[in-house]
Amino acid sequence: MSKFAVLGHGVVGSGTVELFLKNKDRINKQSNIDLDLKYILDIRDFPGLPYSDKFTKDINDILNDDEVTIVAEVMGGVHPAYDFVLACLNKGKSVCTSNKELVAKKGAELLKAAKEHGCNFMFEASTGGAIPIIRPLHSCLAANDITAVAGILNGTTNFILTKMITDKMSFADALAMAQRLGYAEKNPAADVEGADACRKICILSSLAFGRHVYPDWVYCEGITELTLEDVSYAENWGGEVKLIGSVKRTEDGKILPMVAPRFVCSGCQLANIDDVFNGVMVFGDGFDQVMFYGRGAGKLPTASAVMGDVIDCAKRTGTDLSLFWEDSEEPDFIEDYQLDTVQMYIRVNNSDKAEIEKLFGEVEYLSREGQPENELAFITPAAAEGSLNAKLEYLGEKVLGKIRVFDM
Amino acid sequence: MSKFAVLGHGVVGSGTVELFLKNKDRINKQSNIDLDLKYILDIRDFPGLPYSDKFTKDINDILNDDEVTIVAEVMGGVHPAYDFVLACLNKGKSVCTSNKELVAKKGAELLKAAKEHGCNFMFEASTGGAIPIIRPLHSCLAANDITAVAGILNGTTNFILTKMITDKMSFADALAMAQRLGYAEKNPAADVEGADACRKICILSSLAFGRHVYPDWVYCEGITELTLEDVSYAENWGGEVKLIGSVKRTEDGKILPMVAPRFVCSGCQLANIDDVFNGVMVFGDGFDQVMFYGRGAGKLPTASAVMGDVIDCAKRTGTDLSLFWEDSEEPDFIEDYQLDTVQMYIRVNNSDKAEIEKLFGEVEYLSREGQPENELAFITPAAAEGSLNAKLEYLGEKVLGKIRVFDM
Numbered sequence: 001m002s003k004f005a006v007l008g009h010g011v012v013g014s015g016t017v018e019l020f021l022k023n024k025d026r027i028n029k030q031s032n033i034d035l036d037l038k039y040i041l042d043i044r045d046f047p048g049l050p051y052s053d054k055f056t057k058d059i060n061d062i063l064n065d066d067e068v069t070i071v072a073e074v075m076g077g078v079h080p081a082y083d084f085v086l087a088c089l090n091k092g093k094s095v096c097t098s099n100k101e102l103v104a105k106k107g108a109e110l111l112k113a114a115k116e117h118g119c120n121f122m123f124e125a126s127t128g129g130a131i132p133i134i135r136p137l138h139s140c141l142a143a144n145d146i147t148a149v150a151g152i153l154n155g156t157t158n159f160i161l162t163k164m165i166t167d168k169m170s171f172a173d174a175l176a177m178a179q180r181l182g183y184a185e186k187n188p189a190a191d192v193e194g195a196d197a198c199r200k201i202c203i204l205s206s207l208a209f210g211r212h213v214y215p216d217w218v219y220c221e222g223i224t225e226l227t228l229e230d231v232s233y234a235e236n237w238g239g240e241v242k243l244i245g246s247v248k249r250t251e252d253g254k255i256l257p258m259v260a261p262r263f264v265c266s267g268c269q270l271a272n273i274d275d276v277f278n279g280v281m282v283f284g285d286g287f288d289q290v291m292f293y294g295r296g297a298g299k300l301p302t303a304s305a306v307m308g309d310v311i312d313c314a315k316r317t318g319t320d321l322s323l324f325w326e327d328s329e330e331p332d333f334i335e336d337y338q339l340d341t342v343q344m345y346i347r348v349n350n351s352d353k354a355e356i357e358k359l360f361g362e363v364e365y366l367s368r369e370g371q372p373e374n375e376l377a378f379i380t381p382a383a384a385e386g387s388l389n390a391k392l393e394y395l396g397e398k399v400l401g402k403i404r405v406f407d408m
Numbered sequence: 409m410s411k412f413a414v415l416g417h418g419v420v421g422s423g424t425v426e427l428f429l430k431n432k433d434r435i436n437k438q439s440n441i442d443l444d445l446k447y448i449l450d451i452r453d454f455p456g457l458p459y460s461d462k463f464t465k466d467i468n469d470i471l472n473d474d475e476v477t478i479v480a481e482v483m484g485g486v487h488p489a490y491d492f493v494l495a496c497l498n499k500g501k502s503v504c505t506s507n508k509e510l511v512a513k514k515g516a517e518l519l520k521a522a523k524e525h526g527c528n529f530m531f532e533a534s535t536g537g538a539i540p541i542i543r544p545l546h547s548c549l550a551a552n553d554i555t556a557v558a559g560i561l562n563g564t565t566n567f568i569l570t571k572m573i574t575d576k577m578s579f580a581d582a583l584a585m586a587q588r589l590g591y592a593e594k595n596p597a598a599d600v601e602g603a604d605a606c607r608k609i610c611i612l613s614s615l616a617f618g619r620h621v622y623p624d625w626v627y628c629e630g631i632t633e634l635t636l637e638d639v640s641y642a643e644n645w646g647g648e649v650k651l652i653g654s655v656k657r658t659e660d661g662k663i664l665p666m667v668a669p670r671f672v673c674s675g676c677q678l679a680n681i682d683d684v685f686n687g688v689m690v691f692g693d694g695f696d697q698v699m700f701y702g703r704g705a706g707k708l709p710t711a712s713a714v715m716g717d718v719i720d721c722a723k724r725t726g727t728d729l730s731l732f733w734e735d736s737e738e739p740d741f742i743e744d745y746q747l748d749t750v751q752m753y754i755r756v757n758n759s760d761k762a763e764i765e766k767l768f769g770e771v772e773y774l775s776r777e778g779q780p781e782n783e784l785a786f787i788t789p790a791a792a793e794g795s796l797n798a799k800l801e802y803l804g805e806k807v808l809g810k811i812r813v814f815d816m
Contacts, residue, residue, distance in 0.1 A: 015694075023693070030550065031729070124548060132548035132698065135548050138438070140543050142716055143427055143715030143718075272680040284712070285431070285708070286711055287708070287709050287712040288703050288708070290538060290540070290700070292698070293701070294697060300693070304552055305695075307551030308551055311730075315729075321439070321723075322439040322440060
């Protein structure tokens with residue numbers, strides 16, 4: 001018999017309770033376990049719910065109850081979630097979380113605490129929502145040398161981009177629509193400036209390459225500067241603009257994590273992921289490439305991933321040591337993105353082909369409907385990003401936009 | 409310390425050995441295990457290989473060596489694989505297999521043997537090649553009520569279809585090309601007539617719904633009748649023809665597994681899976697839908713999945729009881745496909761719209777380049793397949809083709 005507690009009865013928390021209570025008999029039969037929910041922690045009151053007897057406002061009720069061996073943390077934010085999670089792990093209780101900020105900022109420490117106390121810290125729900133990606137990375141694909149991971153990791157920005165691409169809505173209008181539909185927060189900065197995708201690529205990078213990658217160490221660019229002109233040129237080029245979180249091992253054995261909008265060619269699986277859906281591609285020596293697709297957020301999809309971890313903890317004895325990475329103090333294993341070789345889409349005005357070709361060499365010119373005479377858009381040959389940026393600096397105010405080409 | 413043996417040194421077997429030896433140190437470190445290869449069973453001689461000391465021709469060397477706790481069966485075929493696997497399980501050795509025929513025909517029995525002897529029978533590689541699908545189904549998605557699974561499960565036919573769609577090659581020419589490239593066997597029946605996809609949907613059905621589904625119980629249709637005319641009409645309709653293995657729970661609590669070509673609309677994730685790639689969609693109450701994409705066959709991709717299971721066995725103590733289904737004696741839980749509600753694409757000649765509409769009601773007519781005057785193609789409204797088939801029988805020799813519309 002395993003009893004679990006849910007910390008937080010917000011959107012994901014109430015979904016977790018709902019999904020478990022609905023499928024409890026099926027879960028226990030199919031997974032051959034005997035799992036039940038004992039507590040829900042929330043400072044608010046929820047009168048009239050059929051499970052209102054399970055609420056508590058005091059984390060100590062959970063910490064001090066030896067019957068509770070698994071805790072689902074779905075509060076979000078670092079505090080007090082971090083303190084609660086660490087206290088649970090120190091008591092030998094496994095924790096399953098959907099909290100990407102917590103994992104991205106404190107993952108190594110919490111994994112270490114779990115290992116020391118013979119329990120588990122799991123976070124399938126922190127990245128890609130319902131999509132199984134954490135377990136495949138460290139378990140199903142464990143025979144491989146993982147070389148890169150890249151994905152559409154934020155549903156809000158993907159919805160906005162889909163509206164810009166499909167309906168030719170401006171960024172501002174598409175954002176307003178996302179807010180009306182409840183996909184974007186009133187303050188949308190964490191989504192549209194890339195911080196949310198950054199946390200997720202930190203988690204995937206840490207797991208794939210074995211050392212904690214902190215968000216501050218990752219070059220991160222959002223979609224706030226993106227225009228419909230860029231979207232049109234991408235279409236002419238044969239692809240779409242997507243916000244891609246990516247990490248790859250570089251030739252000198254470092255890794256390069258990054259979040260940035262990218263030109264993605266239409267033949268790539270990531271180009272076909274629309275609306276609020278997420279998709280994650282993984283590259284490795286044996287399997288070549290796999291892609292995982294599904295709902296990256298939402299009440300029940302996130303609850304599905306949290307409960308998958310809770311069920312795994314109920315089946316398991318001891319710590320799963322393949323779900324682990326070492327802490328890191330310095331970003332000395334993170335490659336300078338300026339050294340990376342990229343092709344770049346560039347849009348300029350008041351220049352001419354002679355100047356462009358003298359600077360960049362043989363470029364591929366793009367066109368769009370309504371293209372002004374003094375506007376040029378093109379794709380550069382592959383070059384070190386630093387050298388391309390130096391040329392863009394030389395062009396100064398002539399530069400209207402630049403977007404890296406996705407090349408995995 | 410875990411030692412494993414590989415049964416069969418063919419394409420997948422040699423790939424399994426190669427991938428393990430290449431990544432051995434990385435695997436042992438990341439998964440926190442101490443795994444090594446001890447035997448390779450093959451009746452043939454392979455002189456000059458760097459691991460030639462590991463070969464044996466006698467299964468008893470493996471069966472009687474208590475150091476060997478895990479066996480990778482990558483021989484293919486039911487005999488002698490079945491006898492070897494059963495003997496290993498009866499000795500308490502876990503078995504990991506890529507053998508879809510074995511799992512589809514003997515899975516329930518072998519799972520029972522594993523459970524009785526406290527070991528594991530695993531088969532991630534049997535379905536979808538490198539794609540993690542077995543573990544996600546019974547582990548990551550375990551909190552959900554799975555309602556349906558559908559996928560492109562055979563890379564050979566998907567390659568042929570891609571050539572027909574993209575390059576307008578005939579079925580015969582595309583098959584010949586697949587044979588030249590080594591994607592199709594000299595005798596391609598198992599692929600093009602659907603038997604391979606059928607085995608895989610049997611495995612997915614058994615796992616998703618808990619009872620063994622035998623291949624003989626599944627309605628199975630290949631792509632040998634498919635014409636370029638059908639492909640053109642599908643394009644006009646807004647999609648592609650794909651060979652889909654599918655299973656869904658029906659309203660009366662039975663399940664309906666099936667393999668058949670389908671019209672798949674271009675917005676569906678499965679329409680974007682081309683060439684030899686596979687993709688599997690899973691539907692359930694919490695996560696809604698997820699899709700897994702990757703290489704469905706090949707030396708190293710299949711080896712990646714086999715080794716993922718071997719590593720899991722090395723980490724595990726005891727049987728994973730969530731990877732289990734009951735045997736079944738009668739197909740009384742399999743729905744008659746004629747009772748299923750479908751839309752159907754139908755192509756006829758020597759008929760007219762009056763006759764068609766009298767029979768089928770309000771249909772959606774399709775057109776194609778070079779369409780003869782006496783040819784009609786259309787999509788029917790949704791109806792019980794039995795009633796549609798009765799109407800097709802009435803039309804008799806006028807019917808040139810029919811393909812079900814994919815509607816998940």
